[in-house]
Amino acid sequence: MPKDLDTGTPAGLNWAGNLAYSAARIEQPTSIDEIAHVARTAGHVKVLGSRHSFNDVADTDGVALSLETMPGDLVIDPDAHIARVPAGWRYGRLARALDERGWALSALASLPHISVAGAVATGTHGSGDAVGSLATAVAGLELIDSAGVLRRLGRGDTGFEGAVVSLGMLGVIVRVELDIMPAYEMTQTVYDAPRWDAVLADFDAVTGAGDSVSLFTSWRNPQTFDQAWVKTRGAAPLELAGARRASGPRHPIPGADPAPATAQGGESGRWFERLPHFRLEFTPSAGDELQSEYLVPRGRALEALERLRSLAGQIAPLAMITEVRTIAADTLWLSGAYGRDTVGIHFTWQPREAEVRALLPRIEDELLPLGARPHWGKLFTVDAEWMPRLYPRWDDFRELTRALDPRGAFRNAYSERMGL
Structure with missing residues (x-):
């Protein structure tokens, strides 16, 4: 699943290797003055972070900046x-x-x-x-x-x-x-095969079983999710949606080597060693995957999951795993959780991009009418026509971009497709 983002990624490729950046050059400034000079003089500019976007949101035909060598302290x-x-x-x-x-x-x-x-x-x-x-x-x-x-x-x-x-x-x-x-400290507990119907019948209790709860499904068994992961500062339940605690460590993908995963089994540890699914120090040998995610209003989440279950026969052959998570509402204009409590439905795909892209419109046909918003950094086919309907402050954001970047230095092909 994940691979080390600090090593092994060619400068011109994203993390997944499915995108070659089109920047004329990549620069690594070491001062604010250097960044200001590039921003002021380059035709187009974008910043490359850890290159973990699966689309061209951070691409540019001008200058790409990496801030990894910028000095600075906490x-x-x-x-x-x-x-x-x-x-x-x-x-x-x-x-x-x-x-x-x-x-x-x-x-x-x-x-x-x-x-x-x-x-x-x-x-x-x-x-x-x-x-x-x-x-x-x-x-x-x-x-x-x-x-x-x-x-x-x-x-x-x-x-x-x-x-x-x-x-x-x-x-x-x-x-x-x-x-x-x-x-603070917290624990992480994994449950094998929580029953699908039990999860949907008491969704609030399941997602409220810890500070952070993730449900995983490979779509291969319509009766159960594969796993539930509960991270909590309190006491984890003995069972969850008809599922008992796992007998040993697990990887989110059933059968995969659990070595990259953070400690489980209810063992107490530091917050940063439990909240992520994967260990910082681990350098996995493989990471060839694609990702999509759709952020659904919590009030429509159960309907969304049932709609996707009807597509399980099409999803399962391409999906490594799907993760279901919850996010609290916020007031950030382009946030997937703007104005509503939200459920994220995240797909980790096999690296078969043509087939994945062919399937995404089927998924979007089911989810967009429910108000699903695609994750900005992952694969989706939603176009500019949908965006003002999905984001109430869309026009306000467009005005803000014109005010702070009147010459369009930070726009790119991605923003053009989105109508920005």
Whole structure:
């Protein structure tokens, strides 16, 4: 499933290897002045984070910037419970640095290898009924606009709620301010084969069984999910939806080597060693996969899952696994959870892109009428016609991009397809 994002990825390819970036050149600035010069003088600019997008959201025909070599330190304001973080840092690095100083985040994604700014800008999330996406922890942003001017936007500022999940369209994010909390411990418990009907009959109880709950299905057994993973600071239930605790460690993909997975079995550990599904230090030997995700209003989630179950015969031959997670509502304009509690339905596909792309319209035909929003960094076929219907603040975001980037330096082919 995942592979190490710090090594083994050619500079011109994304993580999955399904996209070759079209940038004329890639630069690694080491100062704010260097970034400002590129932003001011290049025709088009985009920032490459950990390259974990499966589409061309971060592509450009101009200059691609990598912020991995930018100097900078973690700065903590203990009174405000805010951490000021270099935008190019990976969450794994940030989590360890926070924990060493007695602090933590409320959520992490399944991979700790992804960059802070890239994950925030695309609305990436973890799981939890009461937990928002990673972007909801953002208290402030510092960015360099297309005039080379360093700007700061903080909560309460005009346009802030449009600037957080921004698809990299407003400027080069150089620092991110994040809400933090005192460090904590938690456990992770896996349950084998929770019954499908039992999950849907008491969905709130299942997703509320821990601080973070994930359901996994390969679509091969219409009667059960493959697994449920419960991460909690409290006590995990003895059984869940008719399923008992797993007898040993598991990988999200049934039968796969569980070595890359974080510790399970109810063993207590540090928050950053339980919230992700995968260990930061592990370098898997394989990671050839594609991903899609659709973010469905929680009130329509059970209908969405049943609609997908009717397509199980078409999904199963291409899917490695599908993960179901919950995300709390937020007020960020382009967030998948804007204005509503949300359920994310995430597909990890075999690397058969033509076949996956042929299937996606069938999935979207079922989910879009329910209000599903595609994850910005993954594969989907939704076009510009749908976007204003899915995002109530769509026009406001377009106006914000024109205000901060009047010459369109941060637009690209992706934004054009989206009608931005």
